[in-house]
Amino acid sequence: MVRTGTGTRHTARMSVLLACWLLGNPTAWGDVPSPDVLRQVQSKVVKIYGAGGIRGLEPYQTGLLISAEGHILTVWSTVLDTVEITVVLDDGSRHSATLQDTDVSLEMALLKIDASDVPYFDLVEVAEVETGTWVLAFSNLFGVAAGDEPVSVQHGCVSARIDLDARRGVFSTPYRGPVYVVDAIVNNPGAAGGALTDYQGRLVGLLGKELRDARTSLWLNYAIPLTTLQPTLQAMLEGSARPDNPFDQLRPAEPWDLPQTGILLVPDVLDKTPPFVDAVAPESPGRTAGLLPDDLIVYVGEELVTSCQAVRESLAMLDARQPLRMTVMRGDELRQYEIPPQAENRTRE
């Protein structure tokens, strides 16, 4: 094929139009979502002003209208820690808001303004997205939008869907659950409570507060999936009993522990004693599986462990009704052993 500069480009543009015409869809856009979609989403995103303004805490954040009557979903933060919460809608109208409900473990808050017939995100139409999907973020980051200015729109892709719980100690947040990590810098001051949507404008996630990775000092850009918040949110709206917090139940009813395996670790004398196996009881599940004294335990399940304490903690998170995978270093070799379930015969719900 021959490149002929602008002529070709012109032809290419023409062909897009041709394609649109062929498809009989006048609103089809080449590689960006249509302005209509953006405007519709913006009209459902609000600016929230409350407490703060000292010690670098911004007195504003973002929120999402989720009912025609003016229910607003946002992130629980110090901004809401005041009796006077002001909400500014996309049309510039100002409303006084009341804090209706909060959920600390989900870091979520529900506000209500006196309104009727406002545009809102229909919670029935929330979307789940895969890694690599283009997404849009809508928020009042850095407070740049004032009055009736629409909130800012950012574009990025979903980098990963990760579990904050699986990264214990890495992020200091009460929220323990899945998040979408985004490759645009979306979690800025004021952005918390904003919307992450797909190209069709369907709500995907709620932008979280700023969060830093303790190991790398990098800021995490993320949103909490709406599907995670939905059951609690629905209960809040209906005033019904809230579902149990799914993250409270991460600890299994019958966890693994060292006595079950027959493994005895070296005395835990240091702050971070390396988890060397001191002894393995004869005939014990650990011995049968193949573990030996002087093995250095490196992984319990999927978790990297570097101290005796970490071994105990990791075991407590694993269900004794499931096989236990242990990876040890023996000399220069990495060896993996599986210890069969121990609690199997006792209880089964």
Add this chain to the structure above:
Amino acid sequence: MKQAELLSRESISHLEIDRMQFSPNRRKPFEIVLSASAMHGLLPLLAACLASLANPLYGQNLTPLEQEAIRAAVQEADASVVRLEPVGITTAREGVGLSLAPSTALVVSAEGHLISTTFGIPEDAGQVVAIFADGTRTIAAEVARDHSRRLVLWKTESESPLPVLPVANPSEVHVGEWAIAVGRTYSASHPSISVGIVSALNRVWGMALQTDAKVSPVNYGGPLLDIEGRVLGILAPLMPEGTDDLDAVRRYDAGVGFAVPMWQVRELLSRLQKGEDLHAGVLGIALVGRNPFGPVVIGACQAGSPAALAGLRQGDRIVAAEGQPIRFRSDFLYQLRPKYAGEELRLTVEREGEQIEIVATLVEELPPYERPYLGILPDLAANVESGVPVRYVFPGSPAQAAGIEPGSVILQADGQDITSVESLLAYVRSQWVGAKVTFRVERSDAESMEVEITLQGLPQELSLQPPPLLPEPVEGEAAEVATGRINPSLPEHPQTCLGYVPEAYDPRLPLGVMLWLAEGTSEQEREALLAAWQPVCDEFQTMLLVPSPEDGQDWSLEDAEYLQKLIEQTTQRYEIDSRRVVAVGSRKTAALAFRWAAASGGAVGGVVLLEAPLPATLVIPPASPESDLSLLLVASPASNTARPLIQTKQRLREKKHPVAVLTTRGTPLDPEEADREAVLRWIDALSRI
């Protein structure tokens, strides 16, 4: 075909069209959605539209096509992107914790070789575990390291052949095409991705591609893929002028990321697989000036360096390197920086109107620079038409052995006319210890002779030999600048300074400067200091400056800028002999005095430490032609043999800094008069050649 396997089943229909019509260049259908500038033609678009017609999934727009392609590329790469977990390191640097943070590596051979970056993998990393997409864990053993491009080659034992991804064709890679950064640090089971475009080619002196996909510790070591899943490069913590991995990390959200081109990595593999560690090649020259668009002229050529051994000389203008014309400094860096130690660099230089071809073999590290020494003090005050008159000849020096006497005038070195102290100094510095130089010398008996002198290294205890002669004050008009007590101030700095200028100051005889970093001293104490040192300052034509820090109490690195400006201002007002400028530090200010002096770029010639060993954590830079510091350690008899002081002396001498020790009978902070004189005599001797 690969692409068909690569994409999911739904998308096969349009791929079929793609293949029928547009093979072999099959990137086109995806490119059209990039931007107008990347659109190439009508046919691929029509193909996409037809595909959309054929498959209602794509009825809305073209976005799903690129989404699908991105997902497919990542899916294909998944099995080749490996997570590395160092098992049991606990190092942390400058607040950025590196402890146990996982990183990413890419499979580069079916036999189990992986490439990662050096980020978070110190050389003493200990055991590192590689975790594959399917959950397999195995030990990764380090094979070799490329310190220049910051890569590490690993070997893992694998029962089955590992999947190696195809490499992009360098001639097809262009700015604006999709670039997908893949890492495996968030989770062992799923890769993380960031999508951007190729922002530039040939960055970091030709060693990197630039992308606006987010490149950070999250994906260092992972691949940068094109839209068809071919590897463009290895994401790496590179920066054009960065010296440290962390320089790059600080920019992780700035829209600038780099990847070492995969075709370069592939060429390196055979060397790395042999266990050969690679280092950036060093030539050993300094260029004249800092103008990036000025001519590329050699300002200094370190003795014993590849440049010197190959015959490069001060004043040579580099006009070509590796056959490429060199106009600017950056042209030259593009040729030099990608080279490794042990490789050759072909240069064409212009010398006295002639073009000379030179081939230098680069090295990993230059031999420590040792300043060559003739053994004279020039007479700074003497008034001669040309040449350098000799004020003093050090006993046992090469100059003395050759019969040079006080009053002799050095006229030529190796046939070059010596017109000033600077020109003699520059010539001697361009030589090396052991070099033979023929000097033409005019003796006081008016007899001109040629002598061949073998230069020696600087003696350590230089100053404490029999006292050199003091310069005779020059008779003449009184200076027009302030002498006696002065209070220099800098308008933009709050720091204050007390000072003393010898009453007999004459601009024709340059002054030495003692810049005393007193700690927490009151006004009275500073006055007492000035009063005590005033007589010896008069005697040895040296100015004393006693500044106080910004907060009045403790010195900090922020004060270094003030010190630099203070010296600059002093040099503008008075004639100063920069080699006789010394910083004086005591316990709390020793580190600052040394760091500032070492970084002053030749504005400071010495450091006096008053019973103050240097902190063990302080990095001591090696002596270099641009900056060589002499040190005087003033100690009490008790501390003279103390371990920290001896260690400081050894560490400085290892880096070829001359160190003298003065044991004082008074206290080091307030030495007796004879010892004050000895300090000034040492400063006087810093103008030695």
